[in-house]
Amino acid sequence: MxxxxxxxxxxxxxxxxxxxxxxxxxxxxxxDAADLGNIPELxxxxxxxxxxxIMDSNRLVSVEPGMEIPVTHDIGTxxxxxDQGNSGVGIPSSRLTGCMMHERGFGADxxxxxxxxxSFKPVKPVIAQEQQAMEVCQQNMTVPLLYGAMPNLGLYxxxxxxxxxxxxLMKAFKINEARESIEHAGDHxxxxxxxxxxxxxxxxxxxxxxDTIGAAGDGDVYASLYAMKALREEFPNIYIEAGMxxxxxxxxxxxxxxxxxxxxxxxxxxxxxLAEEAGANVxxxxxxxxxxxxxxxxxxxxxxxxxxxxxAANIPCHVDMGMGVGGIPMFETPPIDxxxxxxxxxxxxxxxxxx
Numbered sequence: 299m300x301x302x303x304x305x306x307x308x309x310x311x312x313x314x315x316x317x318x319x320x321x322x323x324x325x326x327x328x329x330d331a332a333d334l335g336n337i338p339e340l341x342x343x344x345x346x347x348x349x350x351x352i353m354d355s356n357r358l359v360s361v362e363p364g365m366e367i368p369v370t371h372d373i374g375t376x377x378x379x380x381d382q383g384n385s386g387v388g389i390p391s392s393r394l395t396g397c398m399m400h401e402r403g404f405g406a407d408x409x410x411x412x413x414x415x416x417s418f419k420p421v422k423p424v425i426a427q428e429q430q431a432m433e434v435c436q437q438n439m440t441v442p443l444l445y446g447a448m449p450n451l452g453l454y455x456x457x458x459x460x461x462x463x464x465x466x467l468m469k470a471f472k473i474n475e476a477r478e479s480i481e482h483a484g485d486h487x488x489x490x491x492x493x494x495x496x497x498x499x500x501x502x503x504x505x506x507x508x509d510t511i512g513a514a515g516d517g518d519v520y521a522s523l524y525a526m527k528a529l530r531e532e533f534p535n536i537y538i539e540a541g542m543x544x545x546x547x548x549x550x551x552x553x554x555x556x557x558x559x560x561x562x563x564x565x566x567x568x569x570x571x572l573a574e575e576a577g578a579n580v581x582x583x584x585x586x587x588x589x590x591x592x593x594x595x596x597x598x599x600x601x602x603x604x605x606x607x608x609x610a611a612n613i614p615c616h617v618d619m620g621m622g623v624g625g626i627p628m629f630e631t632p633p634i635d636x637x638x639x640x641x642x643x644x645x646x647x648x649x650x651x652x653x
Contacts, residue, residue, distance in 0.1 A: 301317065303316075303352065305635075305636070306593040307591070308588050308589035308592070308596050308627055308628060309589040310636070320594045321345065323591070324352075327591070328599060328602045330599055331600075332602060335566070340598060344601075347646065349594075351639050357634070358638045359642050360638065369406065369652060371408065372412075372446055372509045373509075374396070375391070375400070378399060380414075383630060385631065393435070394434055397435050397443065398439065401441050407441060408442045408444065409439070409442075410444040410445060410507050412445070416447055418490055418494055419487070421447065422493070422494065425498075428494075428497075429497055432503050436501070443504050444504055444506055444537065444539065445495065445498050445503050445506050446506070447508075448509045449514075451484065451487055451521060455483060461479045461486075462479050463479070464476035464550060464551075477553070480515075481551070481554070483517060483521070484520045487518075488528065491522070491529075492532075495536075499533055504537055505536055505537025505538060505579075506538055508538070508540050510541065511543055512543045512544055512548070515547070515562075517550055517554060520551075520554045522576075523573070524576070529577065531577075539582065540576075540582060541582030542582055543584060544586055545584055546563060546565055547562055549562025556576065557572075565603065567603075567609070567610040568610075570607050570613070570615070574611070574612055580615070580616050581607070581611055581614070582615070583603065583615055584624070585624060585625070586623055587622045589628050593627065596625045597643055600644075601644065604644060605649060615651050616653060617653055619641060626640050
């Protein structure tokens with residue numbers, strides 16, 4: 299009987315597979331990414347490397363000495379004081395305490411401050427509070443401290459925002475009206491993000507993390523890129539991190555452009571040049587996890603997309619790794635065996651500059 303190895307499904311379920319089954323899934327996952335993105339598949343040696351990482355007998359794995367990379371964070375301190383459903387652990391603490399815990403207790407290379415809602419729009423009414431929190435954190439910390447939030451264009455649509463929901467308009471076959479609503483929301487989001495960061499720069503903020511760009515489709519990307527451009531022009535030395543929400547930009551509008559380039563349907567290796575042009579310092583490529591596929595299939599697919607993005611980039615790529623992305627299972631507290639294997643693969647095969 300062939301040896302079997304423990305690994306995961308995309309939802310975190312523990313399963314066992316033979317070496318031949320693992321290699322077959324690795325090949326299929328890489329081929330799927332290559333077909334969708336029109337990019338090269340992983341080579342035989344690279345697939346063998348992934349297989350070795352997956353079949354390692356140790357519960358935890360790590361990179362080879364000399365291949366360590368920096369780590370950036372999203373959701374701010376919510377992983378400390380947030381609820382379990384948001385990947386938090388529910389420990390009552392201030393945001394200052396949470397930031398200092400990451401720096402001094404967890405050895406974080408960078409950290410970020412974020413509003414409890416973690417979207418830009420709700421920050422506007424409490425900007426003075428955010429300025430105060432940022433200033434106090436900066437006075438107590440050494441590592442770079444960014445301000446992180448999601449563009450989250452959905453908050454600009456009814457019932458939460460002033461513009462009619464494009465989804466409702468599309469269902470009524472009001473396509474032009476839906477597009478106009480997306481355009482208005484995008485312009486407002488650009489202004490809001492720029493205004494918020496203007497105020498945070500006054501109190502020593504080290505930079506900004508645009509988290510999950512494109513979660514609401516191409517309008518979300520449109521707003522983010524133009525906000526980056528405005529911030530880069532006003533603050534030449536600001537540090538901008540651009541993290542995506544999905545491997546492919548959904549064309550909710552379909553005709554939005556950034557500097558003449560259509561935004562709908564872009565894959566990671568096509569997204570990164572636009573982030574560079576807008577002024578980003580770091581790009582976070584994403585590959586979404588398929589919960590009905592194995593971790594071997596998902597990891598090979600994620601590494602294939604990410605490797606192509608790294609090859610196309612002139613700025614560092616810090617791949618998005620967490621629940622449901624980067625070859626990691628879609629689970630609130632992803633199993634550490636899957637997390638460490640995916641992280642090692644991204645460094646040693648995809649060639650990422652950080653996570």
